[in-house]
Amino acid sequence: MKPSRLLTLTPGEQLVLMVRQSPLQLVRAAMLPTLIIIAVFFMLFPLFAQGTVGIIIFAAMVTAGTLWLVRAFIVWYYRTLTITTKRIIDVDQQKLFNKTVSEVPLEKIQDVFYRVRGLGQTISRVGNVYLVLDDQKTRIEALNVSQPQKIQQLILKLRSETLHDRLDTTKLSAQELIELVKKIKAGLGEEQFKKIIDDDASDAS
Secondary structure: OOHHHHOOOOOOOOEEEEEEEOHHHHHHHHHHHHHHHHHHHHOHHHHHOOOHHHHHHHHHHHHHHHHHHHHHHHHHHHOEEEEEOOEEEEEEEEEOOEEEEEEEEHHHEEEEEEEOOHHHHHHHOEEEEEEEEOOOOOEEEEEEEEOHHHHHHHHHHHHHHHHHHHHOHHHOOHHHHHHHHHHHHHHHOHHHHHHHHHHHHHHHO
16 A cells, blocks of 8 residues: 555645654564464364364464454554654554544644664664654654654754745745734734834834
8 A cells, every 4th residue: 555545645745754663563563473373283283183173273273363463464554653744643553443643733843852772772773753742741652663863853854844934934925924914913912013013114214
């Protein structure tokens, strides 16, 4: 499945990167069900020698192991951190039919940092990326991802570009400029705003 099919992009928005957990996490999650399936096949002849009961046990264990494998893959595949030119979408796929989706505009991100813990993460170049929002309380986590430093740098770069575009008034429409002036006026207060306008008018004359 193409990454673009997992989300709907808004006009002018482009997909930059879709981050998943390291493949090592998938291998770790798939290890036990794989061992169960292999062990059952080693017991194939003894189980079949038990007749119908043995066949049922064999089929049940193979089915259970296969479903466990499928679940591990689906959880790994759909647990993503999607980075676009406008926002971050965090999908926390916990079970087959249980997920939490969080979305935040790039300009709402206050800080991005990463941590590498333990020898295992250091050797495999895996770490955890954390996004702190502007309320200083909400945090989005991308755990056990490859090359966390590059992900951090990418998000910071996109955020910087977004904030720069927001401040570039030459790209704003007339209506957007009016809304910007209204926000400035509301923030300064009526008297302070009028004083600035009067001072500018005096300087111009």
